[in-house]
Structures are given as C-alpha cells and as structure tokens.
Amino acid sequence: MALNEKEKSCCCFTDTDILKQIAAIASKWRDRPDMLIPVLHEVQKVAGNGIPKDVAMTVSREMRVPLSRIYGVETFYAFYSTEKRGKVLIRLCKSAPCHLKGAKDVLDAFEKVLGVRAGETTPDKMFTLETCECIGACDVSPAALIDDTVYGDLKPENVSELISLLRKRA
Incomplete structure (x- = not known):
C-alpha cells in the first residue's frame, strides 16, 4: 500500500491516512472491475465527497483498473465528482x-x-x-x-x- 512517486507528487494532496483507507477499500476488489461503481461510492465518502486524481490513481492501482475507466465513470455519473466537495x-x-x-x-x-x-x-x-x-x-x-x-x-x-x-x- 505504499504510495509510488507519481502519487506522492500529485497536485491533489489527499491526506496519506485517507489514501491508505482508500487503498484498503479498493484492494479488496482487486481484478474485479465490475465492482468499480460501489467502490467509488465508498471511496468518495472517505475522500471528502469527491474523487480527486490522487484518489483515482490509488483506486486504479489497487483494483488494477485503468485510470481512464475510473475517470470515465466519475465524469459520466452526476453523483461523482473529480473534486472534493463540502462535508x-x-x-x-x-x-x-x-x-x-x-x-x-x-x-x-x-x-x-x-x-x-x-x-x-x-x-x-x-x-x-x-x-x-x-x-x-x-x-x-x-x-x-x-x-x-x-x-x-x-x-x-x-x-x-x-x-x-x-x-x-x-
């Protein structure tokens, strides 16, 4: 669950403890791309009502789902956001x-x-x-x-x- 250099340098700056929680959630569904939508629902709650790039990258790595697929889902459905929102x-x-x-x-x-x-x-x-x-x-x-x-x-x-x-x- 260690963050790689690309994630560490990401502009989104999600708290490391939160990224660890997100990694734990997503890793339970490794190689299960069919679970992406429920995972994103859970992850979005943990990440502060949004799925910024560093969070999406963590989910991508842990689930082994392309980042482009995550971005496609979070921009298609109105209930997801690529930015953090209010509490x-x-x-x-x-x-x-x-x-x-x-x-x-x-x-x-x-x-x-x-x-x-x-x-x-x-x-x-x-x-x-x-x-x-x-x-x-x-x-x-x-x-x-x-x-x-x-x-x-x-x-x-x-x-x-x-x-x-x-x-x-x-």
Missing part, C-alpha cells in the same frame, strides 16, 4: 415537478443562506450546493437530496433553519 452535499432537484412547485425560489434561498451559488462550496468547506435532475421524490416536491437523505416539501422560509440543523449535525 454536507446538498443536491436540489430541478426536474419539472420540483420546478413547478417552486424549486427556483428554494434554490435562491439556499444560495442566500449559504452565500454561494449552485455548483460552489462554502469557504468553510461545510456545504456544497448543487442542482440535479430528478431524485425520485416528485411526491414531496420541491425536494433535495442532502447527503443520503431526501428532504421534501421544501419552502424558502425554512431553508435557514434546515442549514442550522445540518450545521449542528456535521
């Missing part, structure tokens, strides 16, 4: 049902409370705000997927309270 990941649905029920006003409220626009991370690295397509919660629209939990029937006037609650939990 709390807020994905606000922008599909038609959510849009019709006021998702734009909810997004505006999130942007105002957090002080960032969609696609950005707060300066304290606590929150990343994103928009996404349908999260399968049309019955409670407008909705957001916050980490792994769906929050529905969102109202602009409740966003500040929700952010305070999330900040306390994190």
Whole structure:
C-alpha cells in the first residue's frame, strides 16, 4: 500500500491516512472491475465527497483498473465528482415537478443562506450546493437530496433553519 512517486507528487494532496483507507477499500476488489461503481461510492465518502486524481490513481492501482475507466465513470455519473466537495452535499432537484412547485425560489434561498451559488462550496468547506435532475421524490416536491437523505416539501422560509440543523449535525 505504499504510495509510488507519481502519487506522492500529485497536485491533489489527499491526506496519506485517507489514501491508505482508500487503498484498503479498493484492494479488496482487486481484478474485479465490475465492482468499480460501489467502490467509488465508498471511496468518495472517505475522500471528502469527491474523487480527486490522487484518489483515482490509488483506486486504479489497487483494483488494477485503468485510470481512464475510473475517470470515465466519475465524469459520466452526476453523483461523482473529480473534486472534493463540502462535508454536507446538498443536491436540489430541478426536474419539472420540483420546478413547478417552486424549486427556483428554494434554490435562491439556499444560495442566500449559504452565500454561494449552485455548483460552489462554502469557504468553510461545510456545504456544497448543487442542482440535479430528478431524485425520485416528485411526491414531496420541491425536494433535495442532502447527503443520503431526501428532504421534501421544501419552502424558502425554512431553508435557514434546515442549514442550522445540518450545521449542528456535521
């Protein structure tokens, strides 16, 4: 599990202990490229809500999967990121049902409370705000997927309270 020179010189600077954890996760699935997606889900949580290059290189080495395949997966699926994101990941649905029920006003409220626009991370690295397509919660629209939990029937006037609650939990 020692890091090679290429990984040590990588510009991403993921903590060595985290890279060791990632190597341990990925090595369990050596020569099992069919397990890449579940491995990337687990790795992304450990790596700080993203899969930067040094993390991808570690997974590539340990699973014996080409780096290009990892990059292809993480750039194809919206739930992966090649960059680290905030500790709390807020994905606000922008599909038609959510849009019709006021998702734009909810997004505006999130942007105002957090002080960032969609696609950005707060300066304290606590929150990343994103928009996404349908999260399968049309019955409670407008909705957001916050980490792994769906929050529905969102109202602009409740966003500040929700952010305070999330900040306390994190």
